[in-house]
Amino acid sequence: MIMPPSSSKLFASLQYLLPQHGLSRLMHRVVRIRRPWFKNAMIRTFCKLYRVDLTESICTSPDSFECFNSFFTRALKPGVRPICSEPDGIACPADGVISQIGAIEGRRLFQAKGHCFELAELLGGDDCRTAKFENGSFATVYLSPRDYHRVHLPVAGTLAAMVHVPGALFSVNVATTENIPNLFARNERVICYFDTVAGPMAVILVGAIFVSSIETVWYGEVTPPRSKTIRRWDYSGQGLSFERGAEIGRFNMGSTVIVLFGAGHACWRPEIEAGLSVKMGMSLGSYR
CATH class of the missing domain: 2.70.70 (Glucose Permease (Domain IIA))
Structure with a gap:
C-alpha cells in the first residue's frame, strides 16, 4: 500500500523518537522463542498478513520451523532460483x-x-x-x-x-x-x-x-x-x-x-x- 505524502513524512519522523536498537534487541529474542504454540501462531499470522509463499521453501509447513527466525531465513528448494546463464x-x-x-x-x-x-x-x-x-x-x-x-x-x-x-x-x-x-x-x-x-x-x-x-x-x-x-x-x-x-x-x-x-x-x-x-x-x- 502506498502512503500519501503527509502520512509518509509522519511515519518517517516518528522513527527518530523510537528506541531503534532496543526494539531490535527485543526482536532478536522474540523471533528465537521455540515454544510451539507461540512460534507457530507467529509464523501463521505473518504468512497470512504478508501472503508468504512457502511452496518454494524446503520446509513447506509453518509448524516445521524450529522458531520464527528459522522461518524468516528459510532455505529454498534447489532450482527455484536459477542463476542467469550469461557468462558475463x-x-x-x-x-x-x-x-x-x-x-x-x-x-x-x-x-x-x-x-x-x-x-x-x-x-x-x-x-x-x-x-x-x-x-x-x-x-x-x-x-x-x-x-x-x-x-x-x-x-x-x-x-x-x-x-x-x-x-x-x-x-x-x-x-x-x-x-x-x-x-x-x-x-x-x-x-x-x-x-x-x-x-x-x-x-x-x-x-x-x-x-x-x-x-x-x-x-x-x-x-x-x-x-x-x-x-x-x-x-x-x-x-x-x-x-x-x-x-x-x-x-x-x-x-x-x-x-x-x-x-x-x-x-x-x-x-x-x-x-x-x-x-x-x-x-x-x-x-x-
Whole structure:
C-alpha cells in the first residue's frame, strides 16, 4: 500500500523518537522463542498478513520451523532460483524490489527523489575503498517482509575484507527512503568487499528497524553484539572464493542490499529500473 505524502513524512519522523536498537534487541529474542504454540501462531499470522509463499521453501509447513527466525531465513528448494546463464551476467543478489539502479555520479549515489548520499559515508569514511568505486555503478534492492532473506553473490569473487559500520536502524521502505536524508549512510551496515573478474565489488547489507541481526557465511552473526566503533576484518590471502550465486549472508529480519562496481565495469539492462520486482539470480546486466 502506498502512503500519501503527509502520512509518509509522519511515519518517517516518528522513527527518530523510537528506541531503534532496543526494539531490535527485543526482536532478536522474540523471533528465537521455540515454544510451539507461540512460534507457530507467529509464523501463521505473518504468512497470512504478508501472503508468504512457502511452496518454494524446503520446509513447506509453518509448524516445521524450529522458531520464527528459522522461518524468516528459510532455505529454498534447489532450482527455484536459477542463476542467469550469461557468462558475463550480473546476478541479482536477493529477492525484492529495485529501489534504485544506475551510475555513481562522482562520489554520490541516488537514494530517492530529492535525496542523494555520499559514497565515502556509505563506506565508513574509507577513502581508499571509495576511490575504487568513484564514477562506478550501483544497484539497491529492497527486501520486503515476505521475501526470501538470504543474500547471494552477483559475480564470482574472492573475499578481500569485511567492515561493520554501526549506525541507526531506520526503516528502509519507500516512505522512509523518500523522507530521511542519507538513509543508507546512516543505518548500520556490513560491507563485504570482493575481488572479481569485473574488478572490485562491494555487497553491502544494510540494517533496519527490527532487523535483529546480520550474518555472513564465513563469520556468523556480525551484529549483535552491537559496537560503537567501526570494525574491520582483512581476508586478503585467505582464498575465500565464491561462485556467482553462492550464498554469502542473510538478514535475520528484513532490509536492503546495495551492490557497487568500479567505473566502466557494469552495464545494467535498460529494463531494470526502480520499482521493478526481482528474484535472486536473475540478470541485472553484464560486466566488462
